[in-house]
Amino acid sequence: MTHAHITSWLITILLFLIVVSLQRSGSAKVKIAQMVLRLFYIFTIITGLLLLHSIASISILYIVKTIAGLWVIGAMEMVLVNMKKGKSAKAAWIQWIIAFALALFLGLSLPLGFDIF
Numbered sequence: 001m002t003h004a005h006i007t008s009w010l011i012t013i014l015l016f017l018i019v020v021s022l023q024r025s026g027s028a029k030v031k032i033a034q035m036v037l038r039l040f041y042i043f044t045i046i047t048g049l050l051l052l053h054s055i056a057s058i059s060i061l062y063i064v065k066t067i068a069g070l071w072v073i074g075a076m077e078m079v080l081v082n083m084k085k086g087k088s089a090k091a092a093w094i095q096w097i098i099a100f101a102l103a104l105f106l107g108l109s110l111p112l113g114f115d116i117f
């Protein structure tokens, strides 16, 4: 399941960057790309919840990891909404970077799958 989760969030991040560049160039393909992106949010959340479900004793770090993962998704939506409205997306980008770094660090330091940190 960790591999499904990693594949899913990697595709989510890639799609997010693609949607951002399509939005910047004003392409009509942005709508369909954003629909696929939202589908991958769901895959990422489901695989994350299944990972959580597979753990016998959940420590507080898992809860923080889950919140960080959901925060990454929330920040991506904030970036896209602000860009669409023509507002500054700077605050949303900063949140995205912090949340992504936190989710990566916690995910990789928790024991399942790769245990790098």
Ligand code: HEM
Binding pocket: 002, 003, 005, 006, 009, 012, 044, 045, 046, 047, 048, 049, 051, 052, 062, 065, 066, 068, 069, 070, 072, 073, 100, 103, 104, 106, 107, 108, 109, 110, 111, 112, 113, 114, 115
């Ligand atoms: C785009 C957002 C996300 C990123 C970048 C991310 C990143 C990661 C990474 C790098 C791992 C470690 C995988 C491994 O060691 O093999 C992981 C594991 C995990 N993720 Fe996520 N994740 C995200 C979203 C979520 C969400 C939304 C949830 C919950 C609903 C979640 C729950 C988990 C759980 C429970 C683990 C297992 C922790 C462990 O290694 O012991 N993640 N995630």
